[in-house]
Amino acid sequence: MMPPDTPFITRQQGVLHVEDLALPEVARAFGTPCHVYSHAALGANLRDFQAALDAHPVGAGGLVCYAVKANSNLAILNLFARMGAGFDIVSGGELARVLAAGGDAGKVVFSGVGKSHAEIHAALMADILCFNVESAAELERIDEIAGTLGKRAPISLRVNPDVDPMTHPYIATGLSTAKFGVPIDAALPLYERAARLPHVHVRGVDCHIGSQILDPAPFMEALERLIVLLDALEKRGITVEHLDLGGGLGIAYRQGERAPEISACLLPLFDRLRDRKLKVILEPGRRLVGQAGLLLTRVEYLKPGSTGNFAIVDAAMNDLLRPALYGAWHEIVAVAPKAGRPKVIYDVVGPICESGDFLGQKRALAIDPGDLLAILSTGAYGMAMSSNYNTRPRAMEILVQGNRAHAIRRREKAADLYALECLPPLASTPAPPAAPVDGMDKPIASQ
């Protein structure tokens, strides 16, 4: 069983390959668990978005700003930067990653409801393309900080159009009940305020309605509302250069699920904008990286339970949180299936001490301890949402190109996990680290 759109993850003589590399070889060379990505799939996905923008130049063209949060490995950011992409960031940390990966700050848009003083300062110093401003208070803060630096901050308002993206409630962002953006009814007066502020420069309009959206209709609904706003801005003499339509286009996680084609989803939107001289910015995350990656794991134990069987594997919810957090479905397949063996139903679980630690439930598999499993479609929000819970070192990341595997993040060691911790002076055994961690050895006065 494979999801429908993973042309770079195939079976060859029955064995699962990423591009031309057999996954048992990856496991032998690097161990498990590991996140494995296809270089060709990443490139093809970005090219699909760029081709859609190129095929229908909307006024002044367009820019794909990859949503870094989906997968922020430097090698992936570097690949996209070399292909001409910009980036959508939501923290100072993501800005630092983009710059470290060779990304162009002039193609960075900065979203997020809680930009700190330090983050705004860093983004202004880097000369990013645009701040996607999410509240009146943030607008004032940006104006003030830009003023102290003698700069004018490029801004868009992130408009909340009150559209239901019909996705999981945790990742729906464009409803009026969400914390995100400026309610569309409040956007016009706030733009008027922005136009009067001395240290901001109105550059665009921005909107992101949610994630894992499989029905294109809500994108069009949101666009119709944005067009009303664009007209109103024009009437008041407020000119914008770009329209940022956000990300959110979903992928097929499950056999039988269908995700709309990128061009089929985008071209009707671009058509609707045909008469306007607006550059279009897109912020896709999942659609660029999701199907390009899988999580390779090994079966440790098979354990019969009173109501079902468990396949206990060496990956866990700390490596892939989506099933535990959203009840998300990822296909789980044997890397080298055993022909003719009857399948048994398993809950595929990790070693973590929580009953929520499952990667898949009620899966039919013919497996033995020691076998390799692939958890599919994990390139987006897999490694990016991983943690060290239970002091589990994070999995390694491998980028496959043809029949070659590049380690793009080494496996953490237990000592990496407590390297930033130190003992207070009173503790005697074991000896505290020689050098105290900067800034941590300060007494805090009690109230």
Ligand code: LLP
């Ligand atoms: N732009 C903004 C402002 C966003 O907040 C997001 C995602 C994106 C773009 C990219 O959306 P995408 O194209 O990836 O759908 N952890 C969740 C997804 C959270 C998405 C958060 N924002 C998951 O695993 O499904």
